[in-house]
Amino acid sequence: MYLLKLILANSLRHKLRSALTVIGLLVAILAFGLLQTVVGAWYAGVDAASASRLITRNAISLVFPMPQTYRDKIRRVDGVAAVSYANWFGGVYQEPKNFFPKFAVDHESYFALYPEYVLKPEEFAAFKRERKAAVIGRKLAQEYGFKLGDIIPIKGDIYPGQWEFVVRAIYDGKDAKVDTSQMLFHWDYINETVRRALPRRANQVGIFLVQLKNPNDAAAVSLAIDKTFKNSLAETLSETEKAFQLGFVKQTEAIVIAIRIVSFVVIFIIMAVMANTMAMTARERIAEYATLKALGFGPGFVALLIFGESLAIGALGAGLGIAATFPVAAWFAAKIGTLFPIFEVSRDTLLMQIAAGLVVASVAALLPARRATAVKIVDGLRHVG
């Protein structure tokens, strides 16, 4: 009680200095949290990816397709429970900056593989009935204000032409990790149109989605699938959805690493600032610490005062920073829209923020506390006069 009062009262002695330190910490912990959240958002696809699904693509590159007929052959591979397929559609809604993923999917089989997309049965039925129908995610609907029955025009690029899709269903995520920024429509509709204009490109599939009977068989089944198409025109490469997603992230890993580094640099800077503050504070109080020691208090008590003060200021600054992270992240998520499908402050980020606050406060107190405990009483007392 008494000690606590001493620590808190000491923290408030230089109100301006403490306030500035608290604000600095707030900003640093907030920035750290946001940057970590960006990193998290980058890996969100990997985190959400299922271990019980495989993705089979053309072995040369993702941009090369495979014949639709592979589907039946894949289905016959041991360990495969179900197969669906999808094509990356590309395309632009109004402006290139309005980016969101658009896939042409097999409307009959696709959603059975993705139980994490939660659909209302009547909406789903309506989607299946209509060739130009689309299913869109909740986040996408909110961002652009799409409603059921709306027509979404898309300017094609991979699939040239002006396309129109009618929103017939809106899916929610089973949990917060699920990407609800996508637009999905009938593969058949696209394929039919392509067949008329570019017959050579008809009946081609971008990726096959393979549901495993047992997630532990992922490696064996991948090998078996790829072996099936060995020496055929389009050889395949199968991997778990997680590995597939990770492959995407890998391409941009340098940016992620840079963001990570910056986030830690921010912490390092505030650590230096706070260490300076604490050093200044402790230097001013050398005579007080010497007095306490003369009265019989041990060096541990003096160290406790300094660490306590640093931790009190640190807790306030970091606490405010953490508290600010949630609304700011929410605001940021709303601003960037579907660019990051998932932009949420994770538990790990929160824990890292707490840890960063603790480390900053402790490290800042380290040298001042060492010095204050080491100063001889008589030298400390001479500081007064």
Added chain:
Amino acid sequence: MSGVPSDTAPAVSIRHVSKSYWRGGQRIAVLNDITFDIAAGEFLALMGPSGSGKTTLLNLIAGIDRPDSGSLIIAGVDVAQLSESGLAKWRAANVGFIFQFYNLMPVLTAFENVELPLLLTSLSRRERREHVETALSMVSLTDRQDHYPSELSGGQQQRVAIARAIITDPTLLVADEPTGDLDRQSAEDVLSLMQQLNRQLGKTIVMVTHDRRAADRADAIMHLEKGEFSEREMVQLSENVT
């Protein structure tokens, strides 16, 4: 009762104590082979010009510094032999400190400042409160117990410091220029208080001062001469007026 002792064992026994400091590669001898006693219950004033080593000597007696050589037996304990933490414990129990600039914790009230040394004891909260109230009433500051040092005059602050110095009931009080920062009247009050502690409670007091009038309140004056070490004989004074 009289504070002037005669036949009791010495409270402080200083034998061949030397102390020097190093500054810029040069050794500055401050105390050279000092030997003298302070009787239990004595009120001793240490006088001497600035830089003569008064504070250094007081710090040795108070156990916050160590001699280069020699021994200091205080209340039967050779303090130079104690470990750092042993010395801290010994100080907490045996020495009360009075400083020129009071050295109160500015963030604590008068009450809390006086209570501070009791945190090192096993006294209960209630017992601490009783002790603090007694000490504050002895220095006539009961009505100021909730004031912070900045809300008190210099004289009042020094009285709070004196209450803090006696709160653990030590036998030895050390005061380094206790009136050096006070106006005449406050100085008189503080000196009267110290005299009272000496006479009524039998505290042994060592007070450094360069103020002759302050020194006259003591039972004896000892001069540390300018220069390194010279020591004068103890000067016994006649009973002085309060």
